[in-house]
Amino acid sequence: MLKGLSKWKILNSKEVKAVVAAINWQWGCDFSFDGGFLEGRDGDIFLISRDVEKLDLERLNIESLGLYFGQMRNNELRLSIEGSQIVGKMAAKNVIETTDDEFRQWIGGSDLEKDYNGCSGYAILKHGSDFAGCGKCKGGKILNFVPKARRVRQ
Known part of the structure; x- marks a missing residue:
């Protein structure tokens, strides 16, 4: 050490x-x-x-x-979020594309109720060419882990 x-x-x-x-x-x-x-x-x-x-x-x-x-x-x-930006460019699976509305919800800190198209475990959230962090696919939802200090107020 x-x-x-x-x-x-x-x-x-x-x-x-x-x-x-x-x-x-x-x-x-x-x-x-x-x-x-x-x-x-x-x-x-x-x-x-x-x-x-x-x-x-x-x-x-x-x-x-x-x-x-x-x-x-x-x-x-x-x-x-930064990790998703580094890995997201190379990722071949477990990447979920979001709409404008879903992206706003996500950066605001909300979980997304969305079909995650066969993604399992942690998935990278993407909007256009932007990567917005990582969420856990579970029970028909994508659980949000964006820290409160980094959320965008709507």
């Missing part, structure tokens, strides 16, 4: 392979990343540049590091 990173764990190659395998399985894409992966509390996954090793982290009080990519739980990855 790097000094100054007591809140995070640097993922080893086996753990990185598990994250990449989850992406490949869930979204049918060939994902790769040249940087590093950190795991925070509750399975939060962050992407970082390998250049972070050049910093004197011992002298810094670090509250946040890298790009929040998603959260691993039960061998499934729930992508953040």
Whole structure:
């Protein structure tokens, strides 16, 4: 573990392979990343540049590091909005296209009652060329995980 990173764990190659395998399985894409992966509390996954090793982290009080990519739980990855934008461009399955009205509901924080056309588990929500995060397909609904602080008020 790097000094100054007591809140995070640097993922080893086996753990990185598990994250990449989850992406490949869930979204049918060939994902790769040249940087590093950190795991925070509750399975939060962050992407970082390998250049972070050049910093004197011992002298810094670090509250946040890298790009929040998603959260691993039960061998499934729930992508953040930014994670969906990275993976969504390559995804071959579990991508749900939304209408204008559905998109407004989604970014407002509402679950969507929508036929998810064979999607299972976590799906990426897309509107035109924009990716709006990841939701869980369950019981005829797509459950919304957009954080309250990131929701757009209507």
